[in-house]
Amino acid sequence: xxxxxxxxxxxxxxxxxxxxxxxxxxxxxxxxxxxxxxxxxxxxxxxxxxxxxxxxxxxxxxxxxxxxxxxxxxxxxxxxxxxxxxxxxxxxxxxxxxxxxxxxxxxxxxxxxxxxxxxxxxxxxxxxxxxxxxxxxxxxxxxxxxxxxxxxxxxxxxxxxxxxxxxxxxxxxxxxxxxxxxxxxxxxxxxxxxxxxxxxxxxxxxxxxx
Amino acid sequence: xxxxxxxxxxxxxxxxxxxxxxxxxxxxxxxxxxxxxxxxxxxxxxxxxxxxxxxxxxxxxxxxxxxxxxxxxxxxxxxxxxxxxxxxxxxxxxxxxxxxxxxxxxxxxxxxxxxxxxxxxxxxxxxxxxxxxxxxxxxxxxxxxxxxxxxxxxxxxxxxxxxxxxxx
Numbered sequence: 001x002x003x004x005x006x007x008x009x010x011x012x013x014x015x016x017x018x019x020x021x022x023x024x025x026x027x028x029x030x031x032x033x034x035x036x037x038x039x040x041x042x043x044x045x046x047x048x049x050x051x052x053x054x055x056x057x058x059x060x061x062x063x064x065x066x067x068x069x070x071x072x073x074x075x076x077x078x079x080x081x082x083x084x085x086x087x088x089x090x091x092x093x094x095x096x097x098x099x100x101x102x103x104x105x106x107x108x109x110x111x112x113x114x115x116x117x118x119x120x121x122x123x124x125x126x127x128x129x130x131x132x133x134x135x136x137x138x139x140x141x142x143x144x145x146x147x148x149x150x151x152x153x154x155x156x157x158x159x160x161x162x163x164x165x166x167x168x169x170x171x172x173x174x175x176x177x178x179x180x181x182x183x184x185x186x187x188x189x190x191x192x193x194x195x196x197x198x199x200x201x202x203x204x205x206x207x208x209x210x
Numbered sequence: 211x212x213x214x215x216x217x218x219x220x221x222x223x224x225x226x227x228x229x230x231x232x233x234x235x236x237x238x239x240x241x242x243x244x245x246x247x248x249x250x251x252x253x254x255x256x257x258x259x260x261x262x263x264x265x266x267x268x269x270x271x272x273x274x275x276x277x278x279x280x281x282x283x284x285x286x287x288x289x290x291x292x293x294x295x296x297x298x299x300x301x302x303x304x305x306x307x308x309x310x311x312x313x314x315x316x317x318x319x320x321x322x323x324x325x326x327x328x329x330x331x332x333x334x335x336x337x338x339x340x341x342x343x344x345x346x347x348x349x350x351x352x353x354x355x356x357x358x359x360x361x362x363x364x365x366x367x368x369x370x371x372x373x374x375x376x377x378x
Contacts, residue, residue, distance in 0.1 A: 037264060041334030044256050052248045066249060070256050077263050146234065147241055165239035169227065188226060195223035197234065199215075 020170030021047055025089040032080055044073060047090075050166045050175075051097050057159045058101035068104065072097045090171065094178035145207045149200045157193035160185060254333035254356055258375060261331050265360065265370055296373050301361065303371075307378055314352050314378050320345040320361060327367075329360040354378050 025047065028039040051072060055065040072093055083089060150158055156179075163175050164186050172187030185191040190198065201207040211219075293306040305318040320326055323345040330337045330349050333356075341347040359373045 037260075038334075040260065041257055044260065044334065045253055048253050048256060049243070049248050052252070053242060053246065056246055062249060066252055066255075069252065070259055073256050073260060074263055077260055143237060143241060146237055150238060150241075161235070161238060162242050165235040165242060169232075172227075186227075190223050190225055190227055190231060192219065192223045194227070194231060194234075195219050195225075198222055198231070199219055201234070 020168055020174075021050070022087060022090040022171055022174050025093070026086040029076075029080060029083055029086040029089050032077070040077075047093070048073075050163065051093065053163055053166055054094055054097045054178075055101040057163060058098060059105045060101045064104055064108070065101070068097060068100045071100065091174050091178050094175065098178065098180075142207060145204060146201070149197055149204065149207075152200065153193065153196060156181065157196065160193050161197065251356060255375075257333035257335075258331060258356060258358060261334075261336075262358070262372065265372065294376070298371060300366075301363070301371050303359065303361065303373065305359070305376075310351065312354070314354060316349040316352055316378065318347045318359070320347070325364065327362040327364075329362075331358045331360060332356070352378060 021043075024039075025043055028043040031037075031039040048069060051069045052065060055068050060068060075096065076089070076093060083092070150161065153161070160176055160179055160181055163179065164172050167175055169187060176182075176185045176187070176191075186194055293304070295302065295304045297303075301320060301322075303318060303320045305316055308315045308317070316330065318328065318341075320328070320341055323343065324341075325343060326341050326345070326347075328339050328341055328347045330339075330352065332353060337349060337352075339347050339349060355378060356375050357378050358375050361371045363369075363371075
């Protein structure tokens with residue numbers, strides 16, 4: 001079970017690593033305060049997938065996850081005047097989403113335990129490659145091999161890599177920190193999770209020879 | 211894990227992120243998206259919710275009159291639009307939706323008659339038109355999906371009148 005982590009200030013060193021979601025979110029907040037809602041609408045388009053997967057990674061079912069994601073956006077808009085550091089917006093939203101999901105999932109699991117039910121929300125990123133629905137675009141053998149090795153990683157590593165994959169390089173550190181992973185868990189160096197995956201892939205002839 | 215394996219892992223972990231790492235993450239992103247896609251319509255619903263939140267302080271909600279011509283969607287608050295009427299104390303709006311290829315045309319009529327500004331909100335997109343003197347308005351070539359109308363009367367432009375979400 002993941003712990004409920006504190007928000008830390010966004011690393012100022014990130015500022016020189018190019019435009020990422022954190023930058024885009026900061027600009028959207030400032031524009032919204034100035035009466036221009038366009039940049040925030042654009043941000044909703046590009047950031048909702050990351051929030052979605054952050055919430056799903058906590059084990060929230062689809063309906064619950066949709067409510068939580070929508071609520072995070074509404075909370076942002078309601079509190080938008082009181083955000084002191086707009087550059088922390090991305091991290092704040094990720095932490096808010098994660099916490100809301102974690103609480104909601106814990107609550108629903110408690111209820112299920114009381115009802116003597118064994119049903120759990122489907123755990124994210126744990127579907128075996130052979131059980132992926134046909135509609136899922138496993139384009140080639142390498143996809144299947146990659147999915148298999150990701151499935152062998154710890155829960156923490158699987159979540160970290162799955163969410164970091166959703167963003168570009170400037171946002172790696174913000175995403176890992178929002179997940180409660182130590183600073184430097186990924187970006188600028190690989191960190192242990194990505195290293196484990198690389199070592200496993202390199203040792204797998206199905207990956208390295210194809 | 212042997213000491214040698216642990217050393218190898220530490221070495222790889224200390225390396226900078228390279229093109230292959232980015233390729234792996236890109237492939238993983240596509241798999242995650244395919245395995246658990248963002249539900250269709252979620253982004254649009256959030257856009258609408260944010261628009262309504264921005265207008266919230268000033269809106270008068272129009273209420274649906276009678277049963278909609280088509281079924282109310284069970285899974286959410288959207289109303290499947292055929293011909294429907296909404297009303298408030300100050301304004302009544304009737305709209306009808308006509309399929310046109312894969313898209314729709316929305317014809318509407320507002321009473322009491324008068325030239326009012328009519329906005330069609332879909333996700334983050336807003337299309338604006340003006341009704342004629344008889345209160346008639348129309349939106350052609352509209353994408354299907356959840357939508358709301360926001361109407362502003364010249365007599366009271368700061369109090370927009372907003373329909374519930376309808377499914378075009």
